[in-house]
Every structure is written in C-alpha cells, then in structure tokens.
Amino acid sequence: KQEVTQIPAALSVPEGENLVLNCSFTDSAIYNLQWFRQDPGKGLTSLLLIQSSQREQTSGRLNASLDKSSGRSTLYIAASQPGDSATYLCAVGPMNTGFQKLVFGTGTRLLVSP
C-alpha cells in the first residue's frame, strides 16, 4: 500500500528566503507525482506535475524534482513571498492501477512572514 509522507509538517520563514519542502513515498512504481497548494477554506490548486520519466519540472519560482528510485520528491520555492503562505500537498499516482488514483501526503503548512 502506497504511503506518502511530507516533512516538515509546518515551516515558518521570513520573506525572501529560499526553501525546500520534502515528500517521500514508499512504492517507487508511480505513474506521476503532483504538487498542490491549498489555501485555508479553499480547494486544491495544481502547481506542478512530474511524469515518472521526468526528473524535474519548473514553473516560475517553483521547481519540483523527482527521484523515483529513492522514493523522494522536493519542491523548491525561490525568493519566498507572504503570498506563498499556504499548505502544500504532494500526491502520487500509482503505476499499477488503470486510472489516476492519487495518494496524498498530509501536507506542509508554510508561513512566510513580511
């Protein structure tokens, strides 16, 4: 059974810092990995999708990497801003199912202070 862990559970940084959020998964047979952002009381916003054949994806100040063999992914946020404050969720799509059944971690709650 796939399990996804995110460390740290919470992170507080001053504005302008670069930061790394970690995601680990127990079964390396994944189809893809997706990073989401969730603001309080809101739904999930997709940030980056990495296919199993890819090593990384970039969007603006965000960079996500994937190391399937070690069961790890990282989300790098450059030059953090107060607007980045949110919960960040990692989710993996297992290879051995016919459809995209995402398994989520519990998230990292990020607070960026001005």
Add this chain to the structure above:
Amino acid sequence: EAGVAQSPRYKIIEKRQSVAFWCNPISGHATLYWYQQILGQGPKLLIQFQNNGVVDDSQLPKDRFSAERLKGVDSTLKIQPAKLEDSAVYLCASSWDRDEQYFGPGTRLTVT
C-alpha cells in the same frame, strides 16, 4: 475555461440526516473524482468515475455513501445517514484521462 464547480460550499446538518453534494467538472474531462479531506489530513479518494462508469469505489463507505454521474457529466455524492465522523471537506476533481487533476473549491460539511 471554467473550473470545477461544486455546491453547496457549506452545509451543517445533524447526525442521522441526509445530505447531497453536486459537482460539475471541466468540460470535456472524462474522469471525475470525489475526495474526502478530514481536518489536518490529505484528501482521500472516495470514488472515481470514467465517463458515467465507476472505476474505483474501494474506499467509499457504501452502507451510507452513494454517488452517481449521470450522462457522464455532473455528479452527486450523497450521505445517508450522516455520522459525526463524516465532518470534512468534500472535494470534487476532474481530469482528461490520467492527466493532471483539477479541483473544485470543495464543500465543507459539519455534522452536529
């Protein structure tokens, strides 16, 4: 492009009552998902549709939860009767096949 729509946004009911949630996916998305997110946890998949057929409902408490997707577009999720532990945010998502999933704003359910 319009996003995933859900209603209602909030619902408060007493235990043993029934409740229904509605979802309208992004136009053209064949796959629709319902997730349950309990406070402090990541979303958990309840049921997944491909067009109007169920492809995974292994984590759906079938004694009280039911879902349907008529004509392969809109979907409803029903809980009857509700329990206190059903208090959660119910998220609907859609995707084009096994592609990136797009989520709606969710329905926050409180069972008292």
